Amino acid sequence: MNTIWRPILAERDGPKYKALADAIRIAIGDGALEVGQKLPPVRDLAWDLQITPGTVARAYTVLTDQGVLEAAVGRGTFVAPPAGDAPPIATPLRPIEVDVVPHGTYSDPAGWNLVSPGLPDVGQAQLIRDLMGEIAANPRSGVMHYPNAAAFRPAREAVMHWLEGTPLGALDQEDIVLTHGGQNGLCLALQSVLRGTRPVVLVEELCYPGFRRAAELLRADIAAVPLDAEGLIPEAIEALARRHDVQALLTSPEVHNPTGAFTPQHRRHQIAALAQQYDFQIIEDDCYRLGASRAPSYRMLAPDRGWYVSSISKTLTPALRIGFAIAPKPHVAALRRSAEFGFFGLATPLGDLTARLLKDPRTSYLADQIKQHFGRYVQTCVNHLGRHDLTWHVDVPYVWLRLPDGWRTSAFCQAAAARNIQIRPAEDYAGREGKTPHAVRIAINAQISLAHFEKAMIQLSELLDNPSERIGV
Secondary structure, eight states, rough: OOOOOOOOTOOOOHHHHHHHHHHHHHHHHTTTTTTOOOOOOOHHHHHHHHHHHHHHHHHHHHHHTTTTTEEEETTEEEEEEOOOOOOSOOOOOOOOOOOOOTTTTHHHSSSOOOOOOOOBBHHHHHHHHHHHHHHHHHHHSSSSOOTTTTTTHHHHHHHHHTTTOOSSSOOOOEEEEEHHHHHHHHHHHHHHOSSSSSOOOEEEOOOOOOHHHHHHHHTTTEEEEEETTTOOOOHHHHHHHHHHEEEEEEEEEESSSTTTTOOOHHHHHHHHHHHHHHHHHHHOOOTOOOSSSOOHHHHSSSTTTTEEEEESSSTTTTTTOOOEEOOOOHHHHHHHHHHHHHHHSSOOOHHHHHHHHHHHHHHHHHHHHHHHHHHHHHHHHHHHHTEEEEEEEETTSSEEEOTTTTTTTHHHHHHHHTTTTTEEGGGGOOOOOOOOOOOEEEEEETTSHHHHHHHHHHHHHHHHTTTSTTTTT
8 A cells, every 4th residue: 555645534524435535625625645556455444544444435426526636547546637638437436316217228218128126236247346356366275177166165255245144044155056146046946856757846837937847847736825915825835746756946035026025924833834844945036136135034934944046247247147056954965966956156256256246335325326226116116106006115026917997918018119108917827827917917027217217107107097998887
């Protein structure tokens, strides 16, 4: 470190990151910090000032975005030359403010793709690029040998850090297996527990299509469990368990996909008791939760048969395919075998990136910014569609809309498509023989501007008020 500069914040009002940013500007103006001078590392300055690393990182990135500072991959943060004295640097990491369109959003297109959630880039892309550069220059686990469990220990510890606060029961880093996204985690869990020639897997009657695809891939028979407002109906589970060799239940109790429903703790206790009584495993998919957990996981409620699968695809980026599966203690070895025999493990640079990304103090801040950004889009959606039968939550990147009388799902989706709005019908989440409601899932695509997204909500509201079926005419 080649600077001994330290700011004084005690007499400054307002948010600490703004006070720190102002102190840096003043120091540059006074000559206390010169062009090209390196600023203290985030953690060092945070320690000296007794503030959080996230506060320092936010101040640095605000100034980087404004061209006051510049970041050099693997070297640190430096005072930038005045505008015009140097070529522009790469797009910097910056926090998102209420009226700011985030990095990486494309200009308003002719239509709206609301089939899958689109994450805003609030700076995580630049952070990932920076970390990739550091790893390329100095990989922790190397680039010339097979992955191994010991080399991935830092990545597993980073996952534990990332999941801090999630009620998972007794957990050690050795219980975690890194996967290529959540779908890979589901397949690995099923591979670890299914046995015999015709195992039966239970799924929700409306569920994430990947549940059925994973079970079909492993030649399992699928049985759909009816739902009510609290999720899976325990009596229906028991009836199926009595008739079939049920070996696994796939479910999303925190954020049900597609309805957004939440399964409360008392209902989870009932389902965990049935799993114990009828000897089947519960595999929980928690990929869509953006906020805090609202009830204990099945891994906590049923320690010998509760599995947990998640990823960063809905919280940071889907591009990296970083996921994780956590087995109950008796099945950890089986889960590890499924991963090792299937693909040997993640690529070692990806393991190194996981270790850095999920422990970087900036990452949790950025994830919170993504959640807040999604929340503004959800609120816009509710403002226009909330008078209809709409299920939503500010921490869920989609809404579930039950169509009013006069609309059938296929007709509504076609009418929306005619206005260049793509949404998913309830049929996409049901089995071939299942009876589906007249409903649609509308994903929050935060990769388009909020104003353009609102135009889509206005269009959908107009459609809902003018159904295609004229009853009684």
